[in-house]
Amino acid sequence: MRLFFALWPDAVTQQHWFYSSGPLVNALGGNRTPAANLHLTLHFLGEVDGSRVSALTRLADAAVADSIDLRFDRIECWRKADLACLRPAAETAGLSRLVNQLADGLAHAGFVMEKRQFKAHVTLARSLRHPQAALPLWPALDWRADTLALVRSRLSATGPVYAPVAQWPLALPSAKG
Numbered sequence: 001m002r003l004f005f006a007l008w009p010d011a012v013t014q015q016h017w018f019y020s021s022g023p024l025v026n027a028l029g030g031n032r033t034p035a036a037n038l039h040l041t042l043h044f045l046g047e048v049d050g051s052r053v054s055a056l057t058r059l060a061d062a063a064v065a066d067s068i069d070l071r072f073d074r075i076e077c078w079r080k081a082d083l084a085c086l087r088p089a090a091e092t093a094g095l096s097r098l099v100n101q102l103a104d105g106l107a108h109a110g111f112v113m114e115k116r117q118f119k120a121h122v123t124l125a126r127s128l129r130h131p132q133a134a135l136p137l138w139p140a141l142d143w144r145a146d147t148l149a150l151v152r153s154r155l156s157a158t159g160p161v162y163a164p165v166a167q168w169p170l171a172l173p174s175a176k177g
């Protein structure tokens with residue numbers, strides 16, 4: 001099955017991102033990501049044998065971290081990937097830590113890692129007809145990411161459908177003693 005690790009927003013957040021970015025994204029003329037598919041990928045794993053899923057859940061158990069505060073303040077168009085995405089205002093130490101912890105766990109468990117450099121983003125649309133330079137998003141979208149998910153991607157007649165197969169709560173920093 002095709003799997004990836006992601007920070008997974010709740011349905012209300014997905015809807016909020018979808019509708020508040022609508023006017024800007026529609027002007028780019030691409031295929032929009034449905035609200036229910038919006039997420040922030042941490043590690044794309046590709047095809048994984050079902051027998052390896054427990055290794056993934058174990059390494060995520062070990063990597064679980066604090067919740068992560070992000071502020072998305074712009075929409076960027078990435079020419080090479082031909083997509084438009086939400087981008088955070090700044091790199092977040094907590095996010096890099098979680099990405100690195102998962103990377104260590106994946107390497108240790110023998111998973112082949114993606115070569116591309118991690119750049120936090122939420123893909124809003126693909127196949128853009130009118131890409132533009134970065135568009136400021138106002139008001140910015142503040143998000144406390146509190147759920148790490150192992151997500152399955154399946155192809156349907158209308159495009160990919162993403163569904164979390166396992167989730168881990170990220171504790172609030174104050175919840176730690």
Ligand code: 2AM
Binds near residue numbers: 004041044081122153
């Ligand atoms: P993207 O939005 O930047 O394309 C599911 O496909 C998720 O995994 C998407 O968020 C996608 O990122 C990410 N991903 C990373 N590498 C990928 C790859 N080689 N093929 C498909 N998706 C990939």
